Amino acid sequence: MITISNIGKVYNGQIAVDIPQLQIDHGITGLVGNNGAGKTTLFRLILDLIKADRGEILSKDNPVSANEGWKQYTAAYIDEGFLIQYLTPEEYFYFVGKLHNRSKADVDEFLQTFIAFFDGGILKTGKYIRDLSKGNQFKTGIAACILQDPEMLLLDEPFANLDPSSQIRLMQMLKDLQGRKRMTVLISSHDLNNITDVCNRILLMEKGKIIKDLQTSEDTLNELEDYFRV
Amino acid sequence: MTYILLHHQWKAFWRSRDAGRNVAVQIFMGLIVLYLLGVAIFIGVFLQSILEAAFPEQDVVTVFCGFILYYFFLDIIFRFLWQDLPTLTVQPYLVQNIKRRQLVQFLNLRSLFSFFTLLPLFLFVPFALSVIHMQYGSVVSLAFVVTIISLILFNHFLVLFIKRKTILSNWWLVGFFVIVLLLIAGDYFKIFSVSNMSAIIFKQLLKTPLLCVTAIVLAVAAFYNNSRFLQNNLYLDDLVKSPGHRASAEYQWLQRFGSVGNLIAVDLKLILRNKRPRSLLLFSCIFLFYGFIFYKPVSFDNNDFGFLLFGGIFVTGMFMTNYGQFLFAWQSSHFDGLLAANVPLKIYLKSKFILLTGFCTVALLLSLFYGFINWKIIPVQIAAYFFNIGIHSLIAVYIGTYNYKGLDLSKGVSFNYQGTGVVQFLYAIVIMIIGFILYLPFAMLISSWAGIITVGLLGFISLLLQDWWIDKLTIQFQKRKHKMLEGFREK
Numbered sequence: 001m002i003t004i005s006n007i008g009k010v011y012n013g014q015i016a017v018d019i020p021q022l023q024i025d026h027g028i029t030g031l032v033g034n035n036g037a038g039k040t041t042l043f044r045l046i047l048d049l050i051k052a053d054r055g056e057i058l059s060k061d062n063p064v065s066a067n068e069g070w071k072q073y074t075a076a077y078i079d080e081g082f083l084i085q086y087l088t089p090e091e092y093f094y095f096v097g098k099l100h101n102r103s104k105a106d107v108d109e110f111l112q113t114f115i116a117f118f119d120g121g122i123l124k125t126g127k128y129i130r131d132l133s134k135g136n137q138f139k140t141g142i143a144a145c146i147l148q149d150p151e152m153l154l155l156d157e158p159f160a161n162l163d164p165s166s167q168i169r170l171m172q173m174l175k176d177l178q179g180r181k182r183m184t185v186l187i188s189s190h191d192l193n194n195i196t197d198v199c200n201r202i203l204l205m206e207k208g209k210i211i212k213d214l215q216t217s218e219d220t221l222n223e224l225e226d227y228f229r230v
Numbered sequence: 231m232t233y234i235l236l237h238h239q240w241k242a243f244w245r246s247r248d249a250g251r252n253v254a255v256q257i258f259m260g261l262i263v264l265y266l267l268g269v270a271i272f273i274g275v276f277l278q279s280i281l282e283a284a285f286p287e288q289d290v291v292t293v294f295c296g297f298i299l300y301y302f303f304l305d306i307i308f309r310f311l312w313q314d315l316p317t318l319t320v321q322p323y324l325v326q327n328i329k330r331r332q333l334v335q336f337l338n339l340r341s342l343f344s345f346f347t348l349l350p351l352f353l354f355v356p357f358a359l360s361v362i363h364m365q366y367g368s369v370v371s372l373a374f375v376v377t378i379i380s381l382i383l384f385n386h387f388l389v390l391f392i393k394r395k396t397i398l399s400n401w402w403l404v405g406f407f408v409i410v411l412l413l414i415a416g417d418y419f420k421i422f423s424v425s426n427m428s429a430i431i432f433k434q435l436l437k438t439p440l441l442c443v444t445a446i447v448l449a450v451a452a453f454y455n456n457s458r459f460l461q462n463n464l465y466l467d468d469l470v471k472s473p474g475h476r477a478s479a480e481y482q483w484l485q486r487f488g489s490v491g492n493l494i495a496v497d498l499k500l501i502l503r504n505k506r507p508r509s510l511l512l513f514s515c516i517f518l519f520y521g522f523i524f525y526k527p528v529s530f531d532n533n534d535f536g537f538l539l540f541g542g543i544f545v546t547g548m549f550m551t552n553y554g555q556f557l558f559a560w561q562s563s564h565f566d567g568l569l570a571a572n573v574p575l576k577i578y579l580k581s582k583f584i585l586l587t588g589f590c591t592v593a594l595l596l597s598l599f600y601g602f603i604n605w606k607i608i609p610v611q612i613a614a615y616f617f618n619i620g621i622h623s624l625i626a627v628y629i630g631t632y633n634y635k636g637l638d639l640s641k642g643v644s645f646n647y648q649g650t651g652v653v654q655f656l657y658a659i660v661i662m663i664i665g666f667i668l669y670l671p672f673a674m675l676i677s678s679w680a681g682i683i684t685v686g687l688l689g690f691i692s693l694l695l696q697d698w699w700i701d702k703l704t705i706q707f708q709k710r711k712h713k714m715l716e717g718f719r720e721k
Contacts, residue, residue: 044566045571047569048569048570049566049570049712049715050276050715050716051567051712059549068575071570071571071572071573071574072572076570078566079566081563081564081565081566081567081719082564082566082567082570083567084496084505084564084567084568085563085564086499086500087496087499087502088478090478091479091480091499094480095492095495096497096571098277098485098489098492099489099492099571099572099573100572104480128503148572158433179363228446
């Protein structure tokens with residue numbers, strides 16, 4: 001799905017991302033690493049929101065920087081910058097749905113399946129997105145991603161702002177979706193338990209480089225904890 | 231403390247993303263200000279001779295006294311339109327060990343460094359120190375200077391207060407302009423005379439210099455009022471406002487236009503639901519009346535359309551000017567999401583063009599009433615309209631790709647007034663000059679009508695080529711987008 005070759009990005013002399021070769025295919029891939037390891041930068045590079053200093057990222061064999069085709073099958077939520085603050089959540093869902101030719105009725109039907117996940121905090125609350133709590137903003141962003149029925153899904157630290165119940169629901173949801181649709185999912189997290197639970201492959205980043213590429217097994221959690229222990 | 235805050239502002243200025251552009255604008259403004267101050271000093275020093283020459287039959291001091299209140303009345307209007315509010319991102323300072331009073335003090339102090347504060351000093355003080363000093367003695371002269379300075383401060387803090395109020399509620403804006411219009415009308419139709427009142431007040435001051443205390447009281451009251459308002463509103467916005475129920479809205483009539491309509495609907499909601507663009511909308515409606523400045527009977531009689539064209543471009547393009555110069559920056563808070571969403575860039579740019587065209591069309595329709603003054607205004611405005619939607623829109627989109635400083639729509643409304651100051655007028659003037667340059671050759675060679683037709687026709691042709699332009703601009707946008715994204719992300 002995603003082929004990264006020789007990609008490099010430097011900020012003020014600091015290496016942000018430096019990946020010679022990486023292939024990401026369907027399945028749930030997790031990205032871990034301390035702050036400043038380059039996780040978010042990598043996400044933004046894949047979405048062509050940052051210009052790489054060198055190298056190339058291919059999505060389905062097309063370079064993301066030259067061809068907009070990836071937008072049709074890629075959904076992403078990195079931070080509030082992906083939401084339109086002055087819309088109500090419903091309006092935002094209709095807006096995103098419309099971009100993927102889904103009718104209003106279609107979107108309403110889809111939202112029914114999210115009632116439990118939203119837990120009464122999002123739909124029909126009479127608030128604009130900017131007035132929602134950070135956790136509910138995240139839920140809105142994640143739901144909008146799944147609404148797009150993407151082949152490629154990018155979520156940056158989706159667990160960070162969610163309450164425990166929602167974290168468990170989200171993990172279940174990701175596993176279900178991946179099982180049914182063979183999606184390619186890339187998520188980052190600081191929660192090692194969650195990430196080893198949900199991912200079948202984990203990439204460990206440090207100073208812009210991928211220093212470990214693990215297929216998740218029973219030892220993975222211990223291995224990661226060993227790395228992060230100071 | 232004040233020094234540290236000033237130092238931070240200094241850093242913010244130089245380290246901001248578009249420091250280069252800021253510096254260029256500041257230098258340009260600085261030159262204009264220097265020139266104007268130079269003129270003011272000249273007038274101030276030679277005021278006596280000037281007044282004697284202009285009003286040979288009257289007493290110089292009387293004429294001077296009649297003029298002062300006029301000046302300060304105009305001063306309020308111009309300050310209101312052009313004076314920038316001092317801004318400070320208060321959030322990081324609020325939780326630190328800094329007294330609120332100190333922050334307010336800083337904002338008040340900084341605001342004083344303004345052209346409007348200096349101008350009357352140069353204009354009036356030399357006269358007070360020379361002529362009045364000679365005729366009435368040093369006590370009166372001193373009282374005069376004190377009064378002038380007090381009036382400057384009074385105006386200054388009053389306008390800051392009103393301007394801040396207008397951000398919180400648009401009714402203040404409406405109220406302010408109604409009062410100003412009533413005063414102008416009252417003076418114009420000779421119901422009362424500002425000049426006579428001014429003469430009476432200041433002549434009295436000449437007799438009893440102690441009256442200058444009144445002016446001091448006024449200034450202190452305005453200062454105190456403004457400080458109190460600031461101190462009470464020095465909260466983050468989410469703390470002061472409690473959002474009521476927000477209704478969802480779908481603009482069905484736009485949905486027919488597919489993706490483009492979908493994007494325009496979002497843009498319209500942006501304008502209607504955020505305080506800043508909403509105030510801008512109101513301002514633009516007021517700018518519709520700027521036509522009265524430009525549309526002078528002399529121009530119709532001589533078929534001198536150059537000046538009319540200025541007016542036409544200004545009036546039909548006002549909202550486009552205001553909104554267009556921040557075209558993409560308005561959406562800076564969700565630019566990341568927008569560019570990662572399934573929106574082809576071409577469609578995105580197309581939606582902007584249609585939006586701008588819509589604004590101009592509405593402005594054109596609203597401004598047709600000028601036709602009652604003289605029918606010639608209408609063809610001029612139509613030509614200006616085509617210039618705006620065909621050529622000005624291209625410039626707006628192109629310049630938009632070079633603007634990579636984000637606008638904060640949701641927060642800091644009461645401390646954020648960027649985009650309604652002088653820079654905007656500069657932009658408007660540049661656009662008007664471009665229109666004038668297109669008008670000039672055929673107007674000189676053939677006739678004024680030929681010049682107007684050229685402007686309209688060029689706009690129309692450019693409009694027909696819009697799809698081609700959009701292709702070109704998409705390439706430009708693609709080139710610039712990473713820079714813009716980076717800038718917009720920086721809050």
